[in-house]
Amino acid sequence: MHIHIADTPGQVARDFAEFFEKWLAEKKEPVNIALSGGSTPAVLFRLWTEEYQDRIDWEKVHFFWGDERCVPPDDAESNFKMADDLFLTPAGVPSCNVHRLRGELPAEAEAGRYGEEIKECLAMKDGWPVFDLIMLGMGGDGHTASIFPHQMELLKAEEVCALAEHPVSGQERVTLTGHVLNNAREVAFLVTGQSKAEKVSAILNKAPGAADYPAAHVQPTHGQLHWFMDQKAAKGVDEK
Template sequence: MEKRIYDNKQQVAEKFSEYLENSIQSKEHVYIALSGGSTPKIVFDHLAQHYQNLDWSRVHLFWGDERCVPPEHEESNYKMTYDHLISRISIPAGNIHRIKGENTPSDEATSYGRLISEILPSKEGIPQFDLIILGMGGDGHTASIFPHQISLWHSNEVCEVADHPDTGQQRITLTGKVINNAEAVAFLVTGADKQEKVSEIFREDENSKQYPAALVAPTSENLVWFLDAAASNAE
Protein backbone atom coordinates (compact mmCIF):
# COMPACT_ATOMS: atom_id res chain seq x y z
CA MET A 1 0.00 0.00 0.00
CA GLU A 2 1.24 3.44 -0.95
CA LYS A 3 0.07 6.75 0.51
CA ARG A 4 0.34 9.96 -1.49
CA ILE A 5 -0.61 13.06 0.48
CA TYR A 6 -1.27 16.47 -1.08
CA ASP A 7 -2.29 19.88 0.21
CA ASN A 8 -5.83 20.00 -1.17
CA LYS A 9 -8.42 18.38 -3.45
CA GLN A 10 -7.14 20.15 -6.54
CA GLN A 11 -3.64 18.77 -6.06
CA VAL A 12 -5.12 15.31 -5.54
CA ALA A 13 -6.96 15.72 -8.85
CA GLU A 14 -3.83 16.86 -10.68
CA LYS A 15 -1.59 14.09 -9.34
CA PHE A 16 -4.18 11.39 -9.85
CA SER A 17 -4.68 12.55 -13.44
CA GLU A 18 -0.96 12.08 -14.05
CA TYR A 19 -1.18 8.61 -12.52
CA LEU A 20 -4.14 7.78 -14.76
CA GLU A 21 -2.37 9.05 -17.88
CA ASN A 22 0.58 6.77 -17.17
CA SER A 23 -1.78 3.83 -16.69
CA ILE A 24 -3.54 4.47 -19.98
CA GLN A 25 -0.40 5.04 -22.05
CA SER A 26 1.09 1.67 -21.17
CA LYS A 27 -1.77 -0.50 -22.50
CA GLU A 28 -3.61 -1.17 -25.74
CA HIS A 29 -6.96 -1.49 -23.96
CA VAL A 30 -7.60 -0.12 -20.48
CA TYR A 31 -10.56 -1.20 -18.38
CA ILE A 32 -11.38 1.24 -15.60
CA ALA A 33 -14.12 1.21 -12.95
CA LEU A 34 -15.08 4.73 -11.89
CA SER A 35 -16.30 6.14 -8.60
CA GLY A 36 -18.85 8.81 -7.86
CA GLY A 37 -18.44 11.56 -5.29
CA SER A 38 -17.11 15.09 -4.97
CA THR A 39 -13.42 14.28 -5.45
CA PRO A 40 -13.89 12.30 -8.70
CA LYS A 41 -15.95 15.24 -9.98
CA ILE A 42 -12.90 17.49 -9.57
CA VAL A 43 -10.71 14.82 -11.18
CA PHE A 44 -13.07 14.53 -14.16
CA ASP A 45 -13.10 18.30 -14.64
CA HIS A 46 -9.30 18.34 -14.60
CA LEU A 47 -9.06 15.46 -17.07
CA ALA A 48 -11.57 17.07 -19.42
CA GLN A 49 -9.70 20.35 -19.38
CA HIS A 50 -6.11 19.16 -19.56
CA TYR A 51 -6.13 15.68 -21.11
CA GLN A 52 -8.04 16.17 -24.36
CA ASN A 53 -5.15 14.64 -26.31
CA LEU A 54 -5.14 11.42 -24.37
CA ASP A 55 -6.05 8.45 -26.56
CA TRP A 56 -9.45 7.85 -24.98
CA SER A 57 -10.33 5.34 -27.70
CA ARG A 58 -8.31 2.73 -25.78
CA VAL A 59 -10.20 3.35 -22.54
CA HIS A 60 -13.29 1.41 -21.50
CA LEU A 61 -15.27 3.01 -18.68
CA PHE A 62 -17.29 1.03 -16.17
CA TRP A 63 -18.66 2.00 -12.77
CA GLY A 64 -17.83 0.49 -9.39
CA ASP A 65 -21.27 1.35 -8.12
CA GLU A 66 -24.44 3.17 -9.10
CA ARG A 67 -27.62 4.35 -7.47
CA CYS A 68 -30.76 2.67 -8.79
CA VAL A 69 -32.00 5.77 -10.59
CA PRO A 70 -32.37 6.67 -14.29
CA PRO A 71 -29.25 8.04 -16.09
CA GLU A 72 -30.66 11.57 -16.21
CA HIS A 73 -31.27 11.63 -12.44
CA GLU A 74 -29.20 14.14 -10.46
CA GLU A 75 -27.98 11.37 -8.13
CA SER A 76 -26.73 9.17 -10.98
CA ASN A 77 -22.98 8.53 -10.96
CA TYR A 78 -23.21 8.06 -14.72
CA LYS A 79 -24.78 11.51 -15.17
CA MET A 80 -22.07 13.12 -13.06
CA THR A 81 -19.37 11.43 -15.14
CA TYR A 82 -21.14 12.32 -18.38
CA ASP A 83 -21.50 15.99 -17.43
CA HIS A 84 -17.96 16.44 -16.13
CA LEU A 85 -15.96 14.11 -18.39
CA ILE A 86 -17.61 11.98 -21.09
CA SER A 87 -19.40 14.85 -22.85
CA ARG A 88 -16.13 16.81 -22.98
CA ILE A 89 -13.72 14.23 -24.41
CA SER A 90 -13.49 12.10 -27.56
CA ILE A 91 -14.36 8.61 -26.41
CA PRO A 92 -16.32 6.08 -28.50
CA ALA A 93 -19.86 5.45 -27.25
CA GLY A 94 -19.12 1.74 -27.38
CA ASN A 95 -16.42 2.19 -24.73
CA ILE A 96 -18.91 3.43 -22.12
CA HIS A 97 -20.51 0.67 -20.10
CA ARG A 98 -22.92 2.17 -17.61
CA ILE A 99 -24.89 0.43 -14.91
CA LYS A 100 -28.54 0.74 -15.90
CA GLY A 101 -29.92 2.06 -12.66
CA GLU A 102 -33.40 2.33 -14.11
CA ASN A 103 -33.69 -1.46 -14.36
CA THR A 104 -34.86 -3.87 -11.66
CA PRO A 105 -31.90 -3.90 -9.24
CA SER A 106 -31.46 -7.66 -8.92
CA ASP A 107 -31.71 -8.12 -12.69
CA GLU A 108 -29.23 -5.35 -13.36
CA ALA A 109 -26.72 -6.70 -10.83
CA THR A 110 -26.77 -10.00 -12.69
CA SER A 111 -26.68 -8.33 -16.12
CA TYR A 112 -23.84 -5.96 -15.30
CA GLY A 113 -21.83 -8.74 -13.74
CA ARG A 114 -22.29 -10.74 -16.93
CA LEU A 115 -21.26 -7.76 -19.08
CA ILE A 116 -18.08 -7.27 -17.07
CA SER A 117 -17.24 -10.97 -17.32
CA GLU A 118 -17.76 -10.94 -21.08
CA ILE A 119 -15.64 -7.87 -21.83
CA LEU A 120 -12.80 -7.96 -19.32
CA PRO A 121 -9.89 -10.37 -19.28
CA SER A 122 -9.89 -12.67 -16.29
CA LYS A 123 -7.37 -13.76 -13.70
CA GLU A 124 -8.00 -16.82 -11.55
CA GLY A 125 -11.43 -17.00 -13.17
CA ILE A 126 -12.39 -13.51 -11.96
CA PRO A 127 -12.74 -10.42 -14.19
CA GLN A 128 -9.72 -8.16 -13.88
CA PHE A 129 -9.94 -4.39 -14.21
CA ASP A 130 -6.75 -2.51 -15.01
CA LEU A 131 -7.76 0.13 -12.51
CA ILE A 132 -10.57 0.49 -10.00
CA ILE A 133 -11.08 3.96 -8.56
CA LEU A 134 -12.65 4.03 -5.10
CA GLY A 135 -13.82 6.63 -2.66
CA MET A 136 -14.50 6.21 1.02
CA GLY A 137 -17.39 7.56 3.04
CA GLY A 138 -17.09 8.98 6.52
CA ASP A 139 -18.53 5.69 7.77
CA GLY A 140 -15.78 3.65 6.10
CA HIS A 141 -17.88 2.37 3.21
CA THR A 142 -16.44 1.97 -0.27
CA ALA A 143 -18.11 1.38 -3.62
CA SER A 144 -21.65 0.86 -2.27
CA ILE A 145 -20.76 -1.69 0.37
CA PHE A 146 -21.63 -0.23 3.75
CA PRO A 147 -20.61 -1.50 7.20
CA HIS A 148 -24.09 -2.88 7.92
CA GLN A 149 -23.86 -5.07 4.79
CA ILE A 150 -20.18 -5.93 4.93
CA SER A 151 -21.07 -9.52 4.04
CA LEU A 152 -21.65 -8.31 0.45
CA TRP A 153 -17.91 -7.81 0.21
CA HIS A 154 -17.44 -11.58 0.41
CA SER A 155 -20.09 -12.44 -2.20
CA ASN A 156 -19.23 -14.89 -4.96
CA GLU A 157 -21.03 -12.66 -7.47
CA VAL A 158 -19.40 -9.94 -9.57
CA CYS A 159 -22.09 -7.43 -8.56
CA GLU A 160 -24.61 -7.21 -5.74
CA VAL A 161 -27.54 -5.02 -4.72
CA ALA A 162 -26.83 -2.88 -1.66
CA ASP A 163 -29.06 -0.68 0.49
CA HIS A 164 -28.05 2.72 1.83
CA PRO A 165 -28.24 2.48 5.65
CA ASP A 166 -30.13 5.75 6.11
CA THR A 167 -32.31 6.20 3.03
CA GLY A 168 -32.78 2.56 2.03
CA GLN A 169 -31.94 3.56 -1.54
CA GLN A 170 -30.82 0.54 -3.53
CA ARG A 171 -27.54 0.53 -5.37
CA ILE A 172 -25.56 -1.81 -7.62
CA THR A 173 -21.99 -2.43 -6.48
CA LEU A 174 -18.92 -4.41 -7.38
CA THR A 175 -17.98 -7.01 -4.78
CA GLY A 176 -14.73 -7.54 -2.95
CA LYS A 177 -13.54 -10.42 -5.10
CA VAL A 178 -13.54 -8.17 -8.18
CA ILE A 179 -12.08 -5.15 -6.42
CA ASN A 180 -9.21 -7.15 -4.94
CA ASN A 181 -8.56 -8.87 -8.28
CA ALA A 182 -7.81 -5.57 -10.04
CA GLU A 183 -4.37 -4.89 -11.42
CA ALA A 184 -4.42 -1.58 -9.55
CA VAL A 185 -6.75 0.11 -7.07
CA ALA A 186 -6.67 3.82 -6.28
CA PHE A 187 -8.50 5.49 -3.41
CA LEU A 188 -9.42 9.17 -3.76
CA VAL A 189 -10.14 10.40 -0.24
CA THR A 190 -10.37 14.03 0.80
CA GLY A 191 -11.87 16.02 3.64
CA ALA A 192 -11.52 16.15 7.41
CA ASP A 193 -14.63 14.00 7.90
CA LYS A 194 -12.63 11.03 6.56
CA GLN A 195 -9.61 11.48 8.82
CA GLU A 196 -10.75 9.28 11.70
CA LYS A 197 -11.49 6.26 9.51
CA VAL A 198 -8.34 6.77 7.43
CA SER A 199 -6.26 6.80 10.60
CA GLU A 200 -7.89 3.64 11.96
CA ILE A 201 -7.44 1.80 8.67
CA PHE A 202 -3.78 2.75 8.33
CA ARG A 203 -3.07 1.74 11.92
CA GLU A 204 -4.95 -1.52 11.30
CA ASP A 205 -6.97 -0.97 14.47
CA GLU A 206 -9.22 -3.81 15.52
CA ASN A 207 -12.14 -1.43 15.01
CA SER A 208 -11.22 -0.92 11.36
CA LYS A 209 -12.24 -4.47 10.43
CA GLN A 210 -15.87 -3.34 10.38
CA TYR A 211 -15.14 -0.89 7.54
CA PRO A 212 -15.41 -2.22 3.97
CA ALA A 213 -12.65 0.19 2.90
CA ALA A 214 -10.25 -1.66 5.21
CA LEU A 215 -10.84 -4.86 3.23
CA VAL A 216 -9.40 -3.41 0.02
CA ALA A 217 -6.20 -5.37 -0.47
CA PRO A 218 -5.61 -6.24 -4.12
CA THR A 219 -3.69 -9.44 -4.72
CA SER A 220 -1.43 -7.41 -7.03
CA GLU A 221 -0.44 -5.36 -3.95
CA ASN A 222 -0.84 -2.29 -6.19
CA LEU A 223 -2.94 -0.06 -3.92
CA VAL A 224 -2.48 3.71 -3.84
CA TRP A 225 -4.28 6.13 -1.52
CA PHE A 226 -4.48 9.68 -2.89
CA LEU A 227 -5.24 11.87 0.13
CA ASP A 228 -5.44 15.53 0.94
CA ALA A 229 -3.92 16.87 4.15
CA ALA A 230 -7.30 17.12 5.85
CA ALA A 231 -8.08 13.43 5.34
CA SER A 232 -4.62 12.17 6.15
CA ASN A 233 -3.82 14.35 9.16
CA ALA A 234 -0.24 13.72 8.08
CA GLU A 235 -0.58 10.00 8.91
Protein backbone atom coordinates in the same frame (compact mmCIF):
# COMPACT_ATOMS: atom_id res chain seq x y z
CA MET B 1 0.79 0.29 -0.54
CA HIS B 2 1.41 3.65 -2.21
CA ILE B 3 0.38 6.73 -0.26
CA HIS B 4 0.05 10.05 -2.10
CA ILE B 5 -0.72 13.13 0.01
CA ALA B 6 -1.52 16.52 -1.54
CA ASP B 7 -2.44 19.91 -0.10
CA THR B 8 -5.91 20.28 -1.56
CA PRO B 9 -8.63 18.17 -3.21
CA GLY B 10 -7.73 19.87 -6.51
CA GLN B 11 -4.15 18.72 -6.13
CA VAL B 12 -5.32 15.17 -5.26
CA ALA B 13 -7.16 15.10 -8.59
CA ARG B 14 -4.03 16.43 -10.34
CA ASP B 15 -1.81 13.82 -8.72
CA PHE B 16 -4.17 11.06 -9.77
CA ALA B 17 -4.49 12.46 -13.32
CA GLU B 18 -0.69 12.50 -13.65
CA PHE B 19 -0.41 8.98 -12.28
CA PHE B 20 -3.12 7.84 -14.69
CA GLU B 21 -1.49 9.46 -17.74
CA LYS B 22 1.85 7.73 -17.04
CA TRP B 23 0.21 4.42 -16.21
CA LEU B 24 -1.86 4.47 -19.42
CA ALA B 25 1.14 5.42 -21.57
CA GLU B 26 2.77 2.13 -20.59
CA LYS B 27 -0.22 0.06 -21.75
CA LYS B 28 -0.13 -1.41 -25.23
CA GLU B 29 -3.68 -2.79 -25.14
CA PRO B 30 -6.95 -1.02 -24.28
CA VAL B 31 -7.69 -0.94 -20.55
CA ASN B 32 -10.84 -1.49 -18.49
CA ILE B 33 -11.33 0.87 -15.60
CA ALA B 34 -14.10 1.38 -13.05
CA LEU B 35 -15.10 4.89 -11.99
CA SER B 36 -16.67 5.91 -8.71
CA GLY B 37 -19.14 8.55 -7.68
CA GLY B 38 -18.35 11.19 -5.07
CA SER B 39 -16.89 14.65 -4.77
CA THR B 40 -13.21 14.12 -5.63
CA PRO B 41 -13.95 12.30 -8.90
CA ALA B 42 -16.04 15.33 -9.90
CA VAL B 43 -12.90 17.48 -9.63
CA LEU B 44 -10.94 14.87 -11.58
CA PHE B 45 -13.55 14.61 -14.34
CA ARG B 46 -13.45 18.39 -14.91
CA LEU B 47 -9.67 18.28 -15.01
CA TRP B 48 -9.64 15.40 -17.51
CA THR B 49 -11.92 17.42 -19.79
CA GLU B 50 -10.13 20.74 -19.38
CA GLU B 51 -6.51 19.60 -19.52
CA TYR B 52 -6.31 16.00 -20.66
CA GLN B 53 -8.80 15.86 -23.53
CA ASP B 54 -6.02 15.86 -26.12
CA ARG B 55 -3.25 14.45 -23.94
CA ILE B 56 -4.86 11.05 -23.48
CA ASP B 57 -6.05 8.60 -26.10
CA TRP B 58 -9.49 8.02 -24.61
CA GLU B 59 -10.28 5.38 -27.25
CA LYS B 60 -7.87 3.18 -25.33
CA VAL B 61 -9.97 3.31 -22.16
CA HIS B 62 -13.16 1.38 -21.44
CA PHE B 63 -15.20 2.84 -18.61
CA PHE B 64 -17.28 0.84 -16.15
CA TRP B 65 -18.64 1.85 -12.75
CA GLY B 66 -17.77 0.45 -9.33
CA ASP B 67 -21.25 1.32 -8.15
CA GLU B 68 -24.38 3.08 -9.26
CA ARG B 69 -27.46 4.45 -7.58
CA CYS B 70 -30.68 2.85 -8.87
CA VAL B 71 -32.00 5.94 -10.60
CA PRO B 72 -32.40 6.90 -14.28
CA PRO B 73 -29.29 8.18 -16.12
CA ASP B 74 -30.60 11.76 -16.15
CA ASP B 75 -31.21 11.84 -12.38
CA ALA B 76 -28.98 14.20 -10.36
CA GLU B 77 -28.04 11.22 -8.14
CA SER B 78 -26.70 9.13 -11.04
CA ASN B 79 -22.96 8.44 -10.99
CA PHE B 80 -23.12 7.98 -14.76
CA LYS B 81 -24.71 11.41 -15.19
CA MET B 82 -21.95 13.10 -13.22
CA ALA B 83 -19.22 11.43 -15.27
CA ASP B 84 -21.08 12.04 -18.51
CA ASP B 85 -21.84 15.72 -17.87
CA LEU B 86 -18.36 16.60 -16.64
CA PHE B 87 -16.19 14.37 -18.75
CA LEU B 88 -17.42 11.62 -21.07
CA THR B 89 -19.47 13.83 -23.42
CA PRO B 90 -17.41 17.05 -23.26
CA ALA B 91 -14.14 15.16 -23.72
CA GLY B 92 -15.60 13.19 -26.65
CA VAL B 93 -15.11 9.69 -25.20
CA PRO B 94 -16.54 7.25 -27.79
CA SER B 95 -19.90 5.94 -26.58
CA CYS B 96 -18.89 2.33 -27.36
CA ASN B 97 -16.23 2.68 -24.63
CA VAL B 98 -18.83 3.55 -22.00
CA HIS B 99 -20.28 0.55 -20.15
CA ARG B 100 -23.04 2.07 -18.08
CA LEU B 101 -24.69 0.42 -15.13
CA ARG B 102 -28.37 0.88 -15.90
CA GLY B 103 -29.76 2.31 -12.71
CA GLU B 104 -33.21 2.67 -14.23
CA LEU B 105 -33.70 -1.13 -14.52
CA PRO B 106 -34.82 -3.44 -11.69
CA ALA B 107 -31.75 -3.56 -9.46
CA GLU B 108 -31.31 -7.26 -8.91
CA ALA B 109 -31.64 -8.15 -12.60
CA GLU B 110 -29.30 -5.30 -13.53
CA ALA B 111 -26.68 -6.52 -11.02
CA GLY B 112 -26.76 -9.90 -12.81
CA ARG B 113 -26.69 -8.38 -16.30
CA TYR B 114 -23.83 -5.99 -15.52
CA GLY B 115 -21.83 -8.81 -13.93
CA GLU B 116 -22.19 -10.79 -17.18
CA GLU B 117 -21.17 -7.77 -19.28
CA ILE B 118 -18.06 -7.35 -17.14
CA LYS B 119 -17.19 -11.05 -17.48
CA GLU B 120 -17.57 -10.84 -21.28
CA CYS B 121 -15.32 -7.78 -21.59
CA LEU B 122 -12.56 -8.46 -19.05
CA ALA B 123 -9.86 -11.08 -18.64
CA MET B 124 -10.49 -13.55 -15.82
CA LYS B 125 -8.14 -14.70 -13.08
CA ASP B 126 -8.97 -17.11 -10.25
CA GLY B 127 -12.56 -17.17 -11.51
CA TRP B 128 -13.05 -13.39 -11.20
CA PRO B 129 -12.82 -10.55 -13.74
CA VAL B 130 -9.68 -8.42 -13.66
CA PHE B 131 -10.08 -4.65 -13.92
CA ASP B 132 -6.91 -2.85 -14.95
CA LEU B 133 -7.78 -0.06 -12.53
CA ILE B 134 -10.59 0.57 -10.06
CA MET B 135 -11.11 4.05 -8.68
CA LEU B 136 -12.76 4.15 -5.27
CA GLY B 137 -13.85 6.71 -2.70
CA MET B 138 -14.54 6.21 0.97
CA GLY B 139 -17.59 7.53 2.78
CA GLY B 140 -17.56 8.94 6.31
CA ASP B 141 -18.80 5.57 7.63
CA GLY B 142 -15.95 3.65 5.95
CA HIS B 143 -18.03 2.42 3.01
CA THR B 144 -16.50 2.03 -0.39
CA ALA B 145 -18.18 1.53 -3.77
CA SER B 146 -21.65 0.77 -2.31
CA ILE B 147 -20.45 -1.74 0.27
CA PHE B 148 -21.64 -0.24 3.55
CA PRO B 149 -20.74 -1.42 7.07
CA HIS B 150 -24.15 -3.09 7.53
CA GLN B 151 -23.57 -5.27 4.44
CA MET B 152 -20.06 -6.64 5.02
CA GLU B 153 -21.18 -9.90 3.40
CA LEU B 154 -20.86 -8.15 0.01
CA LEU B 155 -17.09 -8.31 0.48
CA LYS B 156 -17.32 -12.08 0.09
CA ALA B 157 -20.32 -12.34 -2.25
CA GLU B 158 -20.24 -14.99 -4.95
CA GLU B 159 -21.51 -12.57 -7.61
CA VAL B 160 -19.53 -9.98 -9.57
CA CYS B 161 -22.17 -7.32 -8.84
CA ALA B 162 -24.78 -7.25 -6.12
CA LEU B 163 -27.71 -5.27 -4.88
CA ALA B 164 -26.87 -2.92 -2.00
CA GLU B 165 -28.79 -0.45 0.11
CA HIS B 166 -27.82 2.93 1.49
CA PRO B 167 -28.13 2.59 5.30
CA VAL B 168 -29.87 5.94 5.87
CA SER B 169 -31.92 6.72 2.77
CA GLY B 170 -32.62 3.09 1.87
CA GLN B 171 -31.71 3.99 -1.72
CA GLU B 172 -31.02 0.87 -3.80
CA ARG B 173 -27.62 0.61 -5.39
CA VAL B 174 -25.68 -1.89 -7.46
CA THR B 175 -22.07 -2.45 -6.50
CA LEU B 176 -19.03 -4.46 -7.48
CA THR B 177 -18.34 -7.01 -4.76
CA GLY B 178 -15.19 -7.59 -2.71
CA HIS B 179 -13.59 -10.38 -4.77
CA VAL B 180 -13.74 -8.20 -7.88
CA LEU B 181 -12.31 -5.15 -6.10
CA ASN B 182 -9.43 -7.25 -4.81
CA ASN B 183 -8.76 -8.90 -8.16
CA ALA B 184 -7.89 -5.60 -9.89
CA ARG B 185 -4.39 -4.79 -11.13
CA GLU B 186 -4.53 -1.35 -9.53
CA VAL B 187 -6.93 0.10 -6.99
CA ALA B 188 -6.83 3.82 -6.27
CA PHE B 189 -8.74 5.43 -3.41
CA LEU B 190 -9.36 9.17 -3.79
CA VAL B 191 -10.29 10.51 -0.37
CA THR B 192 -10.49 14.12 0.80
CA GLY B 193 -11.71 16.12 3.77
CA GLN B 194 -11.46 16.26 7.54
CA SER B 195 -14.54 14.07 8.05
CA LYS B 196 -12.62 11.07 6.66
CA ALA B 197 -9.47 11.53 8.80
CA GLU B 198 -10.37 9.23 11.69
CA LYS B 199 -11.35 6.27 9.48
CA VAL B 200 -8.42 6.83 7.13
CA SER B 201 -5.91 6.73 9.98
CA ALA B 202 -7.56 3.66 11.54
CA ILE B 203 -7.40 1.83 8.20
CA LEU B 204 -3.93 2.88 7.10
CA ASN B 205 -2.37 2.55 10.56
CA LYS B 206 -4.15 -0.82 10.95
CA ALA B 207 -5.82 0.16 14.22
CA PRO B 208 -8.02 -2.32 16.08
CA GLY B 209 -11.59 -1.81 14.91
CA ALA B 210 -10.60 -0.88 11.35
CA ALA B 211 -11.95 -4.24 10.19
CA ASP B 212 -15.46 -2.84 10.73
CA TYR B 213 -14.94 -0.54 7.73
CA PRO B 214 -15.47 -2.02 4.26
CA ALA B 215 -12.66 0.11 2.79
CA ALA B 216 -10.15 -1.65 5.07
CA HIS B 217 -10.84 -4.92 3.25
CA VAL B 218 -9.78 -3.61 -0.13
CA GLN B 219 -6.32 -5.07 -0.46
CA PRO B 220 -5.67 -6.34 -3.98
CA THR B 221 -4.45 -9.94 -4.02
CA HIS B 222 -2.10 -9.53 -6.96
CA GLY B 223 -2.34 -5.79 -7.67
CA GLN B 224 -1.20 -2.44 -6.33
CA LEU B 225 -3.10 -0.34 -3.80
CA HIS B 226 -2.92 3.48 -3.87
CA TRP B 227 -4.44 6.00 -1.48
CA PHE B 228 -4.57 9.54 -2.92
CA MET B 229 -5.53 11.95 -0.11
CA ASP B 230 -5.47 15.59 0.84
CA GLN B 231 -3.76 16.76 4.05
CA LYS B 232 -7.08 16.93 5.88
CA ALA B 233 -8.02 13.31 5.22
CA ALA B 234 -4.46 12.10 5.82
CA LYS B 235 -4.02 14.03 9.09
CA GLY B 236 -3.53 10.98 11.30
CA VAL B 237 -1.67 8.79 8.81
CA ASP B 238 1.55 7.49 10.13
CA GLU B 239 3.87 7.64 7.07
CA LYS B 240 6.67 5.23 7.87
